[in-house]
Amino acid sequence: MSNSNFTRRGVLKTGSIAGAGLALPTYLSAAAHSGFTNAPTGDTVTLGFNVPQSGPYADEGADELRAFELAVEHLNGQGDGGMMSTFSSKVLDGTGIMGKKVDFVTGDTQTKSDAARASAKSMIEKDGAIMISGGSSSGVAVAVQGLCQEAGVIFMAGLTHSNDTTGKDKKANGFRHFFNAYMSAAALAPVLEQLYGTDRRAYHLTADYTWGWTQEESIAAATEALGWDTVEKVRTPLAATDFSSYIAPVLNSGADVLVLNHYGGNMVNSLTNAVQFGLREKQANGKNFEIVVPLYSELMAKGAGRNIAGIVGSQNWDWKLENEKGDRYAGTNAFVKSFGEKYGFPPSQAAQTCYAQTLLYADAVTRAGSFNPCAVVEALEGFEFDGLGNGPTLYRAGDHQCFKDVVVVRGKENPENEFDLVEIVEVTPTEQVTYPVDHPMFSGGALGSCNPGA
């Protein structure tokens, strides 16, 4: 028999008051000392990596996390240093960031905006993360970027390709290394002209959300400028799995090109269905029917299997870049070696962008001599660098978008092994994919000013 006087209500009350009491000083103390949120006080600094660990993009999230862990290892002086040795800025010395050992916490975005915000909030408030990075969806990136701006921490975006991330939803505390829909279209247009000519009729299938809309707008504008006609733009639900009902109308639409503005599982299914309906062998308007996938990833190529053969698209980076296109893309081989030796396979473009973002943040803090977000923003704005695998790159001050070469790829017809799924067709130079800050596709919204929080 128990003599305890505890009641359920009593325990809950006491617990919640004690919990709130314990949590409050942690948050306030973390925020208060040096005039900005989560100023590191001990001998460690905590970074928050917010990636999809469940849901349809979990494999991409896992690859991002591998890259983050590798970057942290290298920053702390373990491993072979990876791209730190090729990075044009030489302030990182393997002793952490400004002498503080780098620690990290991870969150699961679930590829849902609300879950991603909740996990980022928890990492900022509970774990004292001073920078948030990662993500594999533009919806998530825009949501988390907004949260980081309010909380006064830096957001180094992972895989996000919508124009809006550094367009109408740009924020002073947010930075994107990955390329965007406009750049994909600008890079693809000359290659499409060269491969398929100027007299084409395109049919678009588009995922019905922010990324799909900006991708469709960008590629339609770029191909129409070549002289192509746009026959139809059809929005498909993000939750769709069988695209046969959307592919069937393409057959007799008079189109001779199908543009799939789909990503991830959507793209794997729509491409598989398009190939099943014979579109790869079809003749239309006296020409071979072609399929274009503006945004490519290695994981999507793997999911699509042999259906990806011959399909043209664009990437932010490819692990074969330095071997095939030379020293301009220095850093690629160093990163592939570190990553490949640790994990047994080459890194994806998502991994490369996350690794680069972590080094860029650490470098900016060190150059600024402060963890204060406003100092970091100042150090990153207009920063020109090289040696991170993409060639000479600029972090533009006006919108916090990186400007660098874009890789145009094509699914390989006869891959030699499971990593050899895409071939590099061309690398489009930065000048061809650069646009003014006030370009209509990026208008609306303002960068605002940096928020140090606290």
Place this chain on the structure above:
Amino acid sequence: MDQIILQFLNGLDKGSAYALIALGLTLIFGTLGVVNFAHGALFMIGAFCAVTVQRILTLSTVVEDPTKTDFLGNPAKISTPYVESWFGPEMGAALIDWSVPLAIVFAIPIMVALGFIMERGLIKHFYKRPHADQILVTFGLAIVLQEVIKAFYGANPIPTGAPEVFRGSFDFGVLIGFDPNAIIYPYWRMVYFAFAAVIIGAVFAFLQFTTFGMVVRAGMADRETVGLLGINIDRRFTIMFGIAAAVAGLAGVMYAPINSPNYHMGMDFLVLSFVVVVVGGMGSLPGAVLAGFLLGILEAFASMNEVKAIFPGIDQIIIYVVAIIIILTRPRGLMGRKGVMEE
């Protein structure tokens, strides 16, 4: 006109998958009175049976080839599938090519066993509980099953191709007097429709023409009386659960070449199949099949650009609109028994 025929074929094809899953769902509801929300997961596991057979057949011996290098510059590893070493390159390649049809043989015992384990191990404890409890426990089970699959196979879709001979598409239009290439339809989707028709026919024949089926039907109509006659109806219902699981699994095996299997494909089908069961009439097998094809065809037509121009977004809600109308006007569903879901 060509578009209407194409979308009709698409509807039959979608309807085949809905009908097969709904058939199993309604078989379980009709016999055991359980609303099995883990049924979509059984469909998904069926598809992963195809993936597994493909993986088993491609298990390989690995030797280093010093003349080639891998991405790190080390000697490349060359894999040769065991089946090619054992049966010769041609026979081995043919076995790998036909891995999806072969997976049917592999999937039947696995799915029946899984159905038994699910029913005896978990679901039987919930027979006397309210439907809400049954839905919660089976939904929870579905999440567990899909996370197990994700842990083993990853989240990315896994391409599982149809045999080479079924990879192209068939010029259907020429047969009915249209221009060449006006109506072409993938071979495998036609195979899927034929397969669904055979399975549906087999289930009906089993229930209609065997003594076992007759007892089961009697049990569905009046469980107590059949029990009073000294027949162990529970055991027969457990077997029916196994059969329903096998039907869902086979639907999944054959679906693998249509869309690369991934761990959440079951959930994508589950809700729609549940709506199909409700529209067809809870517990009515012909109702499930009829509603499966009907909703598949309606969904296909609603995706036509001409229809969407008049009703934007109709393709995303058509099934639910029909379900609402049916529930409001005929709560027991198209072919439901009088009294079921009407109290």
